[in-house]
Amino acid sequence: MVKYLLFVGCLLFFHITGWSQKKDSIVVLKNDSAAALSKSAAAPAKDTAYQKDSSRKKKNDPHKATIYSAILPGLGQVYNKKYWKVPIVYVALGIPAYTYFYNKSWYEKTQYALAVTINGSKGDSLNAVDPKLRPLVDAGATNSIINYRNEFRKDQDYSVLFFLLFWGLQIVDATVDAHLKDFNVNNDLSFHVRPNFLPGPNPTASVSLVFDIHKPRPKTLNLLN
Secondary structure, three states: OHHHHHHHHHHHHOEEEEOOOOOOOEEEEOHHHHHHHHHHHHOOOOOOHHHHHHHOOOOOOHHHHHHHHHHOOOHHHHHOOOOOHHHHHHHHHHHHHHHHHHHHHHHHHHHHHHHHHHHOOOOHHHHOOOOOOHHHHHHOOHHHHHHHHHHHHHHHHHHHHHHHHHHHHHHHHHHHHHHHOOOOOOOOOOEEEEEEEEOOOOOEEEEEEEEOOOOOOOEEEEOOO
């Protein structure tokens, strides 16, 4: 029963109706205004309300935003004038970058401690072991040192993956932001969301996505005397 209700609800929500206003305005002109008619026909047509959402030229180039973000993180956000996103980008990239170098450093320390333990080195080589790893070296805990080394190596690899992931996400963010920068959201859009209510014994409510693909255009009629 629940699946059936969900299916019906999806059909009602994604119900798309074609809506067209077909009211044509007729301009009646006489012979003495024929010259004015030809002059106005030769002049370039001005933008009307129904052309606003399709004829506007984008101020932001998504291609440029993508290239800028790929070259330098945050540069695409600056290009889109979303300056508040720049700190977020660098925090998101800075954390995996820091963890990478942190784990890399400890991986090298454990690798060195493992070599000292296996070779039984003394003197300066033993003193060069990190103080936190010295008890393991003195105890000859080779397996423990290997486990620590493998953990640091794994975390190092994860840091690289997260860094690349966040780098890609900030490129996608800049590209999408540039696409939506000049997106028209005024009342003249040809796409509308309208609620519907069907009265009856079993009243039904739904939402329609309306595409107005045939806007009215004035027609000109020249009447000759």
